[in-house]
Amino acid sequence: MIRKLFGAAVFALIAAQPALAQDIKPALVYGTGGKFDKSFNEAGYNGAEKYKTDTGIAYRDFEPQNDTQGEQAIRKFASEGFNPVVALSFAWTDAVAKVSKEFPETKFVLVDSVVDAPNVRSVVFKEDEGSYLVGLLAGLKSETKKVGFVGGMDIPLIRKFGCGYVQGAKAGGATQFFQNMTGTTGAAWNDPVRGGELAKSQIDQGADVIYAAAGATGLGVLQTAVDNGKLGIGVDSNQNYLHPGKILTSMVKKVDVAVYNAYADAKAGQFTAGVQALGLKEGGVDWALDDNNGPLVTPEMKAAVEKAKADIIAGTVTVHDYMSDETCPVE
Amino acid sequence: MSAPFGQLPRWVDYGLLPFINLVVAFLVSGLVVLFIGASPLEAINYMVTGALGSGEGLGFTLYYATSFIFTGLSVAVAFHCGLFNIGGEGQVYVGGLGVALVALALDRIMPWYVTAPLAAAAGFAFGAAWALVPAWLQAKRGSHIVITTIMFNFIAASLMVYLLVNVMKQPGSMSPQTRLFESGALLPRLGFLFSPLGLDLGTAPLNVSFFLALASGFLVWVLVWRTRFGYEIRTIGANPTAAAYAGIRYGRTVVITMLISGGLAGLMALNVLLGDHGKLQIEFPSGAGFVGIAVALMGRSHPVGIVLAAILFGILYQGGAELAFWVPNITREMIVLIQGLVILFAGALEYMFRPALVRLFAPRGAAVLRPA
Structure with a gap:
């Protein structure tokens, strides 16, 4: 019940946003290592959580058990209207390449690998x-x-x-x-x-x-x-x-920053595709x-x-x- | 696989008893779901409709089931010979190497119906080869097959990481995987079979290897119950000493049985690599080899039971993913818990309710041995 109320509150909050900013339904697909690995995936989770705390915009996430489920989840988020969809791990390279073609209107973010597509931002770290x-x-x-x-x-x-x-x-x-x-x-x-x-x-x-x-x-x-x-x-x-x-x-x-920025940029209508190579210079x-x-x-x-x-x-x-x-x- | 406590009608033994076990497993899972604050009815609804309620869900369920039929049969064949092959994971992995090598060699020059049989043969051969050394050690040296096969899982993982990172990887790619196979090595999906039924399989990777899995089930049945070699397998499984006395050659039977077992596991790679991924990637078996053990136990090592148990695990995999997708409270660890409870009740505690059922169904005095 509390969750439903909370969900309604979040919904009201999203609905109340000024028209300038885009309405986003952020999603996050982890690597098969799982959400709480004290490392890479958890950093992504922290970024999404921080975004939720800062903006009140809820996100949905999924922990695939195997490679088939990873592609399934990315496609499912896209088909359910989630946007942007962040995929953590190089294991989803081909999945993002495939699904981004099927859903050209959806924005995808791939972390740790590169897919060259007009609606995909690839974030790699130096x-x-x-x-x-x-x-x-x-x-x-x-x-x-x-x-x-x-x-x-x-x-x-x-x-x-x-x-x-x-x-x-x-x-x-x-x-x-x-x-x-x-x-x-x-x-x-x-x-x-x-x-x-x-x-x-x-x-x-x-x-x-x-x-x-x-x-x-x-x-x-x-x-x-x-x-x-x-x-x-x-x-x-x-x-x-x-x-x-x-x-x-x-x-x-800073995987958390990559996830946070993906959501924030999409929200502000400033999402850019292409490769972001984040090194010392970029603070990545x-x-x-x-x-x-x-x-x-x-x-x-x-x-x-x-x-x-x-x-x-x-x-x-x-x-x-x-x-x-x-x-x-x-x- | 002897059944304790007297006789039961077959439909009770093979139908009602597993069903009761399943219901109890789901009831206990429901309590856990309730405990974490979600609705069990909603959960079971997501799970069942997610797995069976749409063409796409059904396609994924049967796709997973295809993999589990192969690994379940692999475990079952060895079971009949009294061998506990827990090396399915490694045999699948190395079988994948055989499948991928054929696919990479032929995908640009041959149509799929030429590539697929050769890839299947290579998958079988590589999987069998991976089981050969443990089998030989068991047959000739008495090294316990459980120990050797599980060790071979790790050797397989090391070998495959080495090959995929150093030899087969695309230069410059982060991902340890081969190049993508082209159309000449991709199995046709079965959407066209289901569309007349009004079911849209969508992107579900159910493919023709499903039929190969069913055919393998039939062949395993023929092998184990209708051939002389199958009789030898079962005799060794029941009593190796008596088998030796009857003139059955232990070493030869063990080695051949393990080759068949490993080969069946290797065939699973066909479904995953040519049917779905279209590439060989590290860790592609992702536990299917171990699920095969549960499937074989639940299916009582009979092909029909294995197909049914494999479909059940397909439902758990696909339905579980749907459940975790739609109910954020339910993590993938919860899904593993539900799967574990099903294995516990349907596998390990399969006879828990049997005495009660015997009292209900068995004719009076049937369980008592009559004097000759």
């Missing part, structure tokens, strides 16, 4: 740039000059994270890099125990800063690093607060510095990272993008 910065900081901070990386699954996206990281770490003076992937099934994104084991093995080999790009698996990586008196680096969301004073920094990937990725990790970062380190950031934005330093030729100059 994870390599953000990872370069946290890698640089890791290289500077490391006493053993050995740094670690724990990925989720061995897929191109995660290699892109790892490649940016080792380039940065090398620039920061690290001499040895350990890279491990957690697994080969979807469970790899949600296996903190295995993540912890991999972190432990890297620590035993001498690593003292470890970067996790592995969804909920990363929580185990960070925990193990902290338990062994080493430093962890968080990913996607700002995870510095998880272990205050023990997390060196986090590589922030960044390193996190707050009270939790402030004491770990000396002024010199901060200056070095900020300088690298400025150089990347200015174009004087380029980070090799793994996706450009599917190789990494630093192993």
